[in-house]
Amino acid sequence: MVATLNPVNHCHQLLSAANHNHACRLVITASFNEVAINDGDKRSNKSTRLAKSISNLLNLYIEKPSLKNFLHRNDWNVVAQAEAKLELPTMSPKEDISSIWRDIHGCSDWENLLDPLHPFVRRELIKYGEFSQATYDAFDFDSFSEYCGSCLFNRRKFFEKLGLTKHGYDVRKYIYAMSQFEIPRWLEKSYVTDTWSKDSNWMGYIAVSDDLESKRIGRRDIVVAWRGTVLPSEWYEDMQRDLEPLGHGEAKVERGFLSIYKSKRMSTRYNKTSASEQVMEEIKRLTKFYKSTGEQVSLTITGHSLGGALALLNAYDAAMTFPTLPISVISFGAPRVGNIAFRDELHHRGVKALRITIKQDLVPRMPELKLDARASPFLKRGSNFIGVHHPETYLHLVDGFVSSNSSFRSDAKRDLALVNKYCDMLVNELRIPAYWYQLSNKGLVSNEFGRWIRPKRENEDVPSPIEEEENYDL
């Protein structure tokens, strides 16, 4: 398990409104303008949110919860519950779902499977959720690294490094994206002049279920996982200012998302083809191969936040090209992507989209499986609009969701500590540090003279378009 420095990024993205050096002052000014110029509910509401967001940042490694609150809290049974889990595996044993995979994949729009949540569905949702979580965990956010914006690991060791081999999938291709427009706070750039790529970021990957997992789930499952960003809702409002037509119908989608999905430039190292083309070409290759072997094939596209938006664009593309392929989208905290016509077209083309949202999360707009952060006894009360948007918070709530009118699942097995990887959501009684997912000494190591230096990346983990284009046997 390798920790990346997501917290840096998470907050960088939140803060880096403009010149990073003044980010802090900017945000503060903002929050005070709110107080100054607005009035009515909106004002308090929004300024609270901004204050919260600052507080959140400061909390990053600073805030100590009030000693009083801490010692006087009385739900020690929460601690007992948590301790009882410590000696348990983090998942129930796998079930064979080969006979009912189409329902779990959404062929009947998950009717009667969501509320109460069917345990088989829960397990699959968490699997795909962990695939999209992996796009954060493996991303190089370090602006001092010449590989900033790339994936930390070689494709072939991706799941191994992230402790996800348990799901029985293999990564087949990495996805890179750029944008023809300046999209503020989207592209992660290195401060080093000579870098692996100036224009592109690693945006996710395509994986395929191995023989054993394919047997269990009743088909060869192609997964596309799109990386997102943890950004304040304001960012999404910016992204969504202009709609652009898609295809020949009435369908329109947000210009910002489409630009990331479609942009390419010959002069770049990684986007001579667009993210869209990279993904579609690989899906074509894979479906062609597996159909030739007579296997059933499904496409499942997943992503959190921005990643969820790209997943829908990807699904639209795929549905056009592969009319008979069962396609579903499992998105977590995804924003609105297009107009009603876009949604209808997706529907007509048979794309099944399950959006998982948290009531308190400000980003999503068209919720389908509604989670409630207050349902979990392990989460802090009070609004933390960054924390409730975090993917691990989603996975925790999916893990504990039984039905909209019943309490948190008592035998939920997922490791609670994961919730605090990049945020401060767990009650203090659990004594899990906030934002704990970090490298020792930010990756610096001591050389033979006792000097602290930045280690070179393993050769196999250095991004290389050529190496990645290498063919492999299916």
Next chain:
Amino acid sequence: MVATLNPVNHCHQLLSAANHNHACRLVITASFNEVAINDGDKRSNKSTRLAKSISNLLNLYIEKPSLKNFLHRNDWNVVAQAEAKLELPTMSPKEDISSIWRDIHGCSDWENLLDPLHPFVRRELIKYGEFSQATYDAFDFDSFSEYCGSCLFNRRKFFEKLGLTKHGYDVRKYIYAMSQFEIPRWLEKSYVTDTWSKDSNWMGYIAVSDDLESKRIGRRDIVVAWRGTVLPSEWYEDMQRDLEPLGHGEAKVERGFLSIYKSKRMSTRYNKTSASEQVMEEIKRLTKFYKSTGEQVSLTITGHSLGGALALLNAYDAAMTFPTLPISVISFGAPRVGNIAFRDELHHRGVKALRITIKQDLVPRMPELKLDARASPFLKRGSNFIGVHHPETYLHLVDGFVSSNSSFRSDAKRDLALVNKYCDMLVNELRIPAYWYQLSNKGLVSNEFGRWIRPKRENEDVPSPIEEEENYDL
């Protein structure tokens, strides 16, 4: 080398003006009030400082330096210099100073040894500086730990764990302190109800030079290292509101410092005796023993910030009890401790005090060896009033100081990366992350089920008054 979470503390202390949950809003309001109600230079000056302090906190893991500034900077020779050092030892070979140790120890007030700075003096200053730095590096700041406020390591392994065996000293005793007054933001407390100690904090240690080092430095050197705190200058102004008489003369010292130095209570585990009594008893034991073996003995008391203040109180005590013992104080960024009469008494009793200060540091008041942060080509320009108070910043500038009218020492050997351990002072070109001194995953480890848990402390590192009282052979 074990990283502790000082950054947390460093900022916690800075921020925790009152209820930690509102720390952020408090600070911000403050800074904006400044802008609103003050005017004239003072206003901009102070509000800048506060803004800086916030920005500093945000920077903790968030700020990305402006790409423009970074790429357009032109002193790449700074990088070249830094790279040239990477393959060098971090210190020059040790010299035998046995014949001149009294001068280096300050017997003639370091006359003609400071400007230009004598290389032998520089090496000794850095040795004592690293002893006081160690009091931060070994301190448990984790409020979720039941050992918060203690030393992380067993006394016998202290220097080994911190990579300081090279200096040839052995730790003989730990020092604990409490305060009879509520001194805001001084005592580190655990949130866990049942802890190692509710009233006391580990405040430093007493060490003695081993035979080899004693031979090199011409005497058996007893070192007392006092832990400090990295707090904004305002805090010291609070501490210094009331003077209290000391001894029978005119001498008066700050009530806050004296309280930490002198407080005790029978009901406590670690302060049945005061820090003062603990230290004095051990010094008595050690001097008695080494004098009995006919060795020359010296006492060197060191500390940074608050630790420098306690060092002076300790020196005053020691001078009363051991009139013939050569006593010197090497303090880094220490605040004012007492009135003129106190200083004169110290002088009359032959205590040699060398205060090392950085021009830009707002805490100290009676500078003697004046360093200038602008003298180092490796440090960022612009005011960073927290950064310039950090002990590692002091050690870097001592390492590079030649004389007040010459530039930074080109063959300075100390590892530059250390400067950014707890702050953001190095120019970005060096690509050393800010605040990099941190534990992997904040010390959480994955158990056999893949759950992230807080490991138990090694038995030998669990604080125990009994164990620590154990006698040992001198």
